[in-house]
Amino acid sequence: xxxxxxxxxxxxxxxxxxxxxxxxxxxxxxxxxxxxxxxxxxxxxxxxxxxxxxxxxxxxxxxxxxxxxxxxxxxxxxxxxxxxxxxxxxxxxxxxxxxxxxxxxxxxxxxxxxxxxxxxxxxxxxxxxxxxxxxxxxxxxxxxxxxxxxxxxxxxxxxxxxxxxxxxxxxxxxxxxxxxxxxxxxxxxxxxxxxxxxxxxxxxxxxxxxxxxxxxxxxxxxxxxxxxxxxxxxxxxxxxxxxxxxxxx
Amino acid sequence: xxxxxxxxxxxxxxxxxxxxxxxxxxxxxxxxxxxxxxxxxxxxxxxxxxxxxxxxxxxxxxxxxxxxxxxxxxxxxxxxxxxxxxxxxxxxxxxxxxxxxxxxxxxxxxxxxxxxxxxxxxxxxxxxxxxxxxxxxxxxxxxxxxxxxxxxxxxxxxxxxxxxxxxxxxxxxxxxxxxxxxxxxxxxxxxxxxxxxxxxxxxxxxxxxxxxxxxxxxxxxxxxxxxxxxxxxxxxxxxxxxx
Numbered sequence: 001x002x003x004x005x006x007x008x009x010x011x012x013x014x015x016x017x018x019x020x021x022x023x024x025x026x027x028x029x030x031x032x033x034x035x036x037x038x039x040x041x042x043x044x045x046x047x048x049x050x051x052x053x054x055x056x057x058x059x060x061x062x063x064x065x066x067x068x069x070x071x072x073x074x075x076x077x078x079x080x081x082x083x084x085x086x087x088x089x090x091x092x093x094x095x096x097x098x099x100x101x102x103x104x105x106x107x108x109x110x111x112x113x114x115x116x117x118x119x120x121x122x123x124x125x126x127x128x129x130x131x132x133x134x135x136x137x138x139x140x141x142x143x144x145x146x147x148x149x150x151x152x153x154x155x156x157x158x159x160x161x162x163x164x165x166x167x168x169x170x171x172x173x174x175x176x177x178x179x180x181x182x183x184x185x186x187x188x189x190x191x192x193x194x195x196x197x198x199x200x201x202x203x204x205x206x207x208x209x210x211x212x213x214x215x216x217x218x219x220x221x222x223x224x225x226x227x228x229x230x231x232x233x234x235x236x237x238x239x240x241x242x243x244x245x246x247x248x249x
Numbered sequence: 250x251x252x253x254x255x256x257x258x259x260x261x262x263x264x265x266x267x268x269x270x271x272x273x274x275x276x277x278x279x280x281x282x283x284x285x286x287x288x289x290x291x292x293x294x295x296x297x298x299x300x301x302x303x304x305x306x307x308x309x310x311x312x313x314x315x316x317x318x319x320x321x322x323x324x325x326x327x328x329x330x331x332x333x334x335x336x337x338x339x340x341x342x343x344x345x346x347x348x349x350x351x352x353x354x355x356x357x358x359x360x361x362x363x364x365x366x367x368x369x370x371x372x373x374x375x376x377x378x379x380x381x382x383x384x385x386x387x388x389x390x391x392x393x394x395x396x397x398x399x400x401x402x403x404x405x406x407x408x409x410x411x412x413x414x415x416x417x418x419x420x421x422x423x424x425x426x427x428x429x430x431x432x433x434x435x436x437x438x439x440x441x442x443x444x445x446x447x448x449x450x451x452x453x454x455x456x457x458x459x460x461x462x463x464x465x466x467x468x469x470x471x472x473x474x475x476x477x478x479x480x481x482x483x484x485x486x487x488x489x490x491x492x
Contacts (some may be wrong), residue, residue, distance in 0.1 A: 049368065050367060073370075077368060080368060088362050089362075090365075105272070106369065106371075
């Protein structure tokens, strides 16, 4: 379980996060939604330790990540898998070597175990036939899947996905969402997804947190999302003309 | 001053939380090829022609019949070993290697590859930068020695072929008043230049934020700052070691 308490962050005079609280459960796909510049990615970076918040706590199964000693932080980091917005694959390594990289760096596994684990991860995301290709030779959707394979190869307890659908067509987006959901259910991972994709919200939003100008304005799930009385949330959801017409708004 | 302070803090991070030695050995070998072997051609061309030009220009300026001709080779030898081979080669390498290091790390920064390393719990600066620094410090002295040899050879070929100095005069000048400390001095300077180029370029690339434009700016800044630091360090080391 991941708990965040009163996360605050300022960049200069600008308050990007104004005291965010939340709780993310194992086996559940939690979404953090909101428009561009509302602080979603900063919140994620605070949670995974890439940005130091000015105030607040991030607890991983009770362990405070922000105040922990180096060894505990390292241990928590090794329980995390992160899918970055641009996939962040290492250009100089093949698909297989990208997935195998955390095993080489962070484990004492034998060669056979590493190869087997990396194969299994790539198989899980349906990319067993692209192992020897370079990141520059595969599509955006495949890069995301390689990113997921690399994120799950260490059997993480916590999975973070920063806009997993950005730059993908709707069909590929749905496939990526389903993959994230399946992996979360299968391995009982605590998954946090940053998104502003409506399909994702409706498909995999077991828990949804809406951010607006650094504040949490609403929390619920995909069933209650469309019936909220929060104006900012309704503006965000019904920005799409098609959705407005379907809901008669 | 703030930048200088950040640069020293950055240097400190290179030696903290290092990975297993076996990881670095492979990376250092890769960097030796990338930094050293791939720079042989440009260093060879530049040093040969600088040696040739030094010889011909010295001969052109030494037209006094009372000055022996072997002085031309003496000047070519000392200027090549003491200055051209370590300093000019390093300035050329600052352009080639420095911009490459800054561009590579800058691109990794803006495409979140460095963030990916950090969230895995890997010290990204140590993993990415330390092999480059060690690779540069291993390969630059070899390139400098090659540059010194080719510079003198270029001077010999140009001088003898153009006819400004005979073979015997050149060999006599090369042997005249030779001080072996010159080689040590050149290698010490090269090690300092290698460290400065690799770390300054890495610092510039590592701290990029933004996109392609900023990566380009980082490469330019890396070359500019490296060249300035080489010249300043050259003066300081000359004062310390030769004065």
